[in-house]
Structure formats: C-alpha cells, structure tokens
Amino acid sequence: MNEALRAAACPICGSESVFLFDKGRYKVDRCVNCGLGFIDPVPGAREMEKFYNSGNYYKREDAGYSDYVSLEKGHKRIYAGFIRSAGKSLGFDIRGKSVLDVGCAHGFFLDTAKEMGAEGLWGTDITMESGRLIESKGYRFSCGSFESLDLPEGAFDLVFLGDVFEHLFDPFEATARLSRILRPGGVVILTTVNFASPFVRLAGRKWRLMVPPEHIYYWTAKSLGMLFERHGFKGFCKGYWMYVEKSYLAGRFRVQFGFSPFFFKLYPFSVVPVRSFDTMLCFFRKKD
Numbered sequence: 001m002n003e004a005l006r007a008a009a010c011p012i013c014g015s016e017s018v019f020l021f022d023k024g025r026y027k028v029d030r031c032v033n034c035g036l037g038f039i040d041p042v043p044g045a046r047e048m049e050k051f052y053n054s055g056n057y058y059k060r061e062d063a064g065y066s067d068y069v070s071l072e073k074g075h076k077r078i079y080a081g082f083i084r085s086a087g088k089s090l091g092f093d094i095r096g097k098s099v100l101d102v103g104c105a106h107g108f109f110l111d112t113a114k115e116m117g118a119e120g121l122w123g124t125d126i127t128m129e130s131g132r133l134i135e136s137k138g139y140r141f142s143c144g145s146f147e148s149l150d151l152p153e154g155a156f157d158l159v160f161l162g163d164v165f166e167h168l169f170d171p172f173e174a175t176a177r178l179s180r181i182l183r184p185g186g187v188v189i190l191t192t193v194n195f196a197s198p199f200v201r202l203a204g205r206k207w208r209l210m211v212p213p214e215h216i217y218y219w220t221a222k223s224l225g226m227l228f229e230r231h232g233f234k235g236f237c238k239g240y241w242m243y244v245e246k247s248y249l250a251g252r253f254r255v256q257f258g259f260s261p262f263f264f265k266l267y268p269f270s271v272v273p274v275r276s277f278d279t280m281l282c283f284f285r286k287k288d
C-alpha cells in the first residue's frame, strides 16, 4: 500500500500528508503543504493529565526538565529579550499590562514580566507541582490543561506559552480561546518546535523533541501562521538565542557523553548563548 494513502489529511490546511515513521505506538505524519507534523492516534485530555501527574514531571530526566531551578538566570534573560522584542516588532508596552503564562512551571516568565512593569499576573500549569510556588509569589494560579481551564474573556494583554503548543491535544480550540481571552491588540508570545528545520529532517525519528504523546503537534512557521490568522491574529516566527547556565550545560553533557569538556572550565561567563536550531519564537497580535 502507498504510504501516503495511509496518512490522514492535515488538520490545519486539509492537504494531503505523508507517513514519516512509527515512534512508540504512534504514527507520525507530515503535511505536504504547510509542513505540520502530527501523531496518530491523537491522545485525549484525560490521558494527558494522567501522564503529567504520574510523577514529578519537572524533575524527570526523560521529560527534559532536570535541574530546572538552576536555569532561572538564563530563562529570565531570554524572557526579557522576548518582551523587548514584542515591544520593537509589535509596539507592545508591558507596563501596567495583565499577563497570563500558560504552562508557567516555576513562574520565571511572570517574575520577568513583573520586573518590567506588568501588573495582574496569572499562571496556569497542568501539574499541581508549580501551583504552591506560584501562589506563594502572590500570582493567581489555575491547574489543568489550557483547553479545559475556566479563564475570563477579554482579560489579558499578553499571553505567553513557552514550549506548550507542541503539547496541546486541541491547539485549534486553544487558539480560538487565546483570541477570546485577549483584549483587542493583545499579544501572544510563544516558543515551540520548528519541524521545518533541516536539523529536524536529518534527525528523523531520533530527534530529541520527537516524543509522542508528550509532543502531539510538530509546528512550522507556515502551519502556525495559518492557524493564528484564522483566529484574527497577525504575526511571525523566527529563531532566537537561548542563554543556558554553564553548570546546566556541563551537567547535560555529562549525562549524554559521560564527561564534561574542558571548554566549560575555560569559558569565563556563567551563561552560554546557544542559538535555537530546532525550536522557534513566534509573536502574534490580535487585530484591534
């Protein structure tokens, strides 16, 4: 049987898709038009909440969040850059604005937004782990998947989703909801996987972020742009610099290769800039 005929139509643009490979008990398909990658079968809400609450997600090695707290400094620097970038490219001024962080983890984005003048800070996460910490910082917190949460409409000026979009089991409803909860002129900043990256094509099923069912949709600038435009947004995606703690990078290196290279001892700064090569940063602004 022709592999292309086995694959489902693209859920974003309706075009034909091709079967790429099997990963675990999932099939991975890619749209021939917009490049979106998606898995079959698509897991449901209950399956995913069970998955995230089954252990300590943020400390689990295979989920990629080991030693998360040591990343604080690097994360805050990246996030401040994102917010300044939204200012430059979309004319967004964060002072006095309300911010929602979807998948807020330890709340580093909210901390950064607050330091830059935001007022009215709200975080959500699929695990209860981060809830206690977020509330202790004086922010509002809601626990659950973004698709199922009860959030006020027209209430936010900025919504941030850091590495969340690839996890959503219903990104279509999630984007419609983003449009509803934002004020006119409100801004979405998000980071997600870049399935159009040449590196990703080369890595195939061994790509570090090819992890169904944790990651369900594998985005490209084209597929994400089409989805957001449909819901009244305009915007763009690009690469970005990540600033990673040297100690974290050395630790990751040790885990992967069994040693920490001499380079890390010679490098004089505590944070190391790393260019995103398989992820992207996107800005979308809701029309007035």
Ligand SMILES: [Zn+2]
Binding pocket: 010, 011, 012, 013, 014, 015, 031, 032, 033, 034, 035, 036, 223
């Ligand atoms: Zn498509």
